[in-house]
Amino acid sequence: MLTNTHTSALSKPLGEYIGASDVQIRENRGRHVVLIVDDDPTIRELLRRVLTMAGYRTATADGGLESLAAIDQFEGAITAVVTDVSMPGLDGLGLIGAAAARKLDQGVQFYLMSGAPHSLSMARTIGLPISGTFQKPLDIVALVARLDADLLAPAKVEDEIALDGIGWLGRALAHHDKVTGAHSDQVARYTAILSGAMGLPVGLAEDITSTSVLHDIGKIGISDMILNKPAPLTDDEFAVIRRHGEIGHSILTAENxxxxGMASQIARHHHERFDGTGYNRLAGYDIPLPARIVALTDVYDALRSPRPYKPALTHEEAVSCILKGDGRTKPEHFDPAVLSAFEGIKDVFERVDRHD
Structure with a gap:
């Protein structure tokens, strides 16, 4: 139970900071880890609670040395540090200076807080990578607004750029192989339905859907003669086809x-099977969740699609292959949770327009 003594660290009552946030904003905040550094455990806990309620992930440290070690150990995971100026040992300014000297400040926003205004004024003049300063008692609304402005707005722009890149890569694949391009579009439609049925956060489901369209991007490096062969593949040709996952992974990991990164995981692992009998023998939950979802939607569309060497199956036949097995496809190939979600909404798949 928080007391009035605890809330004296804030400039407003705790309840005023905690409102109903837009779901998408909360999901975007949840992609960031804010490290809270203060030798006062009361302030650490207050900030942790309020920022967590706002949707940010948080970590705490009681001093500069502990937080510097955390930034170093979890490089790339921590995207913001909110630190007190005055602490025993390595203080807030020393922490930021040490992080900058060791080049650990890349991609990290640093914010200072202090009850002494002159400390903050001095901090702004010494050339350290400080994104903002806040006087105690803290206005958490202003802090959250500043975190949102610095962390979420750039991410939105980066997401738009990444989505544009996904779009033109998908178009390049369709130009190289129209059949694969059409298949990729269908897989994305099914993935949107299945991700939603699994109850995933909206943002995560949208990300999986957007990136699933590139699951076969590696086929851009496979000969047209093999891709369009009007007969079953030889063992050697199938070995070439199997390389498309690694080719796709190589193409997509070039972008940071x-x-x-998610598209790269899907490209590399969508032919893994939950029972470990897939391309690279990865099994169970070692297979990334996006790839476990696309593994099913990819198989469903492949079963429904006509090829020169095989007819298309009906919806009922494809569902039976996935849920009951047909000798080649088995239910053990799929994540049980994904399979259960599919079984619950399988009839929705039938209503998706097809462009075979």
Whole structure:
């Protein structure tokens, strides 16, 4: 139970900081870890509670040395540090200076807080990478607004750029192989339905859907003669086809963005099977969740699609193959949670327009 003594660290009552946030904003905040550094455990806990309620992920440290070690150990995971200026040992300014000297400040926003205005004024003049300063008692609304402005707005722009890149890569694949391009679009439609049925956060489901369209991007590096062969593949040709996951992974890991990272996971692992009998013998929850979802939607669309060497299956036949097995496809190939979600909404798949 918080007391009035605890809330004296804030400039407003605690309840005024905690309102109903837009779901998408909360999901975007949840992609960031804010490290709270203060030798006063009361302030650490207050900030942790309020920022967590706002949707941010948080970590805490009681001094500069502990927080510097955390930034170093979890490089890339911590995106913001809110630190007190005055602390025993390595203080807030020393922490920021040490992080900058060791080049640990890349991609990290640093914010100072202090009850002494002159400390904040001095801090702004010494050339450290400080994104903002806040006087105690803290106005958390202003702090959250500043975190949102610095962390979420750039991410939105980066996401738009990444989505544009996903779009033109998808168009390049469709130009290289129209059949694969059409298949990729269908898989994305099914993935949107299945991700939603699994009850995933809206933002995560949207990300998986957006990136699923590139699950076969590696086929851009496979010969047209193999891709369009009007007969079953030989063992050697199938070995070439199997390389498309690694080719796609190589293409997509060239970009340093969470969406390209997710697309890379899907491209590399969508032919894994939950029972460990897939391309690279990865099994169970070692297979990333986005790839476990696309593994099913990819198989469903492949079963429904006509090819020169095989007819298309009906919806009922494809569902039976996935849920009951047909000798090649088995229910053990799929994550049980994904399979259960599919079984619950399988009839929705039938209503999706097809462009075979």
């Amino acid at each position: 963005h969470r969406l390209s």
